[in-house]
Amino acid sequence: MTFFETISQYQPLFLSGAYATLYVTSLATILALGLGLVLSLLNGVSLAPVRWLCRTYIEIMRGTPVLIVLFMLYYGGPSIGLLLDPTFAGVVGLGFYGAAYFAEIFRAGFQSIPRGQIEAAQMLCLSRATIVLRIKLPQMLRLIIPALFGQIVMMFKESALLSIITVNELTKVATQIVNETSSLAEPYIAVTIIYWVIIEAVALCGRSLERRFSHGA
Numbered sequence: 001m002t003f004f005e006t007i008s009q010y011q012p013l014f015l016s017g018a019y020a021t022l023y024v025t026s027l028a029t030i031l032a033l034g035l036g037l038v039l040s041l042l043n044g045v046s047l048a049p050v051r052w053l054c055r056t057y058i059e060i061m062r063g064t065p066v067l068i069v070l071f072m073l074y075y076g077g078p079s080i081g082l083l084l085d086p087t088f089a090g091v092v093g094l095g096f097y098g099a100a101y102f103a104e105i106f107r108a109g110f111q112s113i114p115r116g117q118i119e120a121a122q123m124l125c126l127s128r129a130t131i132v133l134r135i136k137l138p139q140m141l142r143l144i145i146p147a148l149f150g151q152i153v154m155m156f157k158e159s160a161l162l163s164i165i166t167v168n169e170l171t172k173v174a175t176q177i178v179n180e181t182s183s184l185a186e187p188y189i190a191v192t193i194i195y196w197v198i199i200e201a202v203a204l205c206g207r208s209l210e211r212r213f214s215h216g217a
Contacts, residue, residue, distance in 0.1 A: 003186045006177065006183060006186040010173075013177065017169055017172065017191070018194050018198070020170075021156070023087075024091055024159060024162060024167060028092075028094035028095040028155060029095070029098065031091065031096070031099070032094070032099045032101075033099075034099075035095065035103075036098070036102025036105070039058060039103035040102075040104075040106035041132065043103065043107060044107075062101065062104075069093050070090070070165050074086065075165070090165060090167045094158060094162070098154075098158075101151050105147045105151060108144065112140070113140060142213045145213060146206065146210060152206075157195070160195075170191045170194055170195065173191070
């Protein structure tokens with residue numbers, strides 16, 4: 001079976017796999033961004049136990065392969081009565097894993113803000129919430145756009161491991177087609193192209209935002 005015959009015959013499967021990859025990774029990225037921001041903010045509070053817990057979570061997640069996180073969540077969960085749908089487990093596992101990396105990106109962004117601006121805001125008696133929302137967040141986001149989108153790209157690449165927990169994303173679809181046709185190269189070449197298109201689209205969004213923020217700076 002030629003490459004184009006494979007694409008034509010299995011087009012619905014490729015499309016469903018691409019949709020699953022986009023759906024799961026997008027939700028996981030939203031979760032990771034939100035949790036990562038919370039971890040980053042809590043990591044800067046004055047309470048030592050809170051900082052220690054956040055730091056411990058970040059270091060454990062960064063030191064654990066995402067495959068192990070997914071295995072423990074999906075296959076280890078039933079041993080403690082936790083039965084998760086594969087898609088939900090994929091979103092949670094990938095999201096909680098990615099949160100540790102986003103937290104470090106946010107932390108680096110916050111630390112890049114000149115200390116004098118924060119001190120000036122404190123002298124004006126602005127509340128901590130106002131300082132975070134009006135001064136820290138806008139400047140931090142402008143500084144971290146390249147690193148932020150680099151990590152989002154990594155999330156899409158890591159989503160290929162979701163096939164291990166039976167999520168019908170692109171890699172799982174390619175494996176299914178290989179088993180049906182015994183053609184090894186064509187399905188994986190097709191999936192590689194789809195991944196490339198998705199990742200290039202994400203990178204293009206990142207470059208566009210970076211240029212917009214730099215012009216507005």
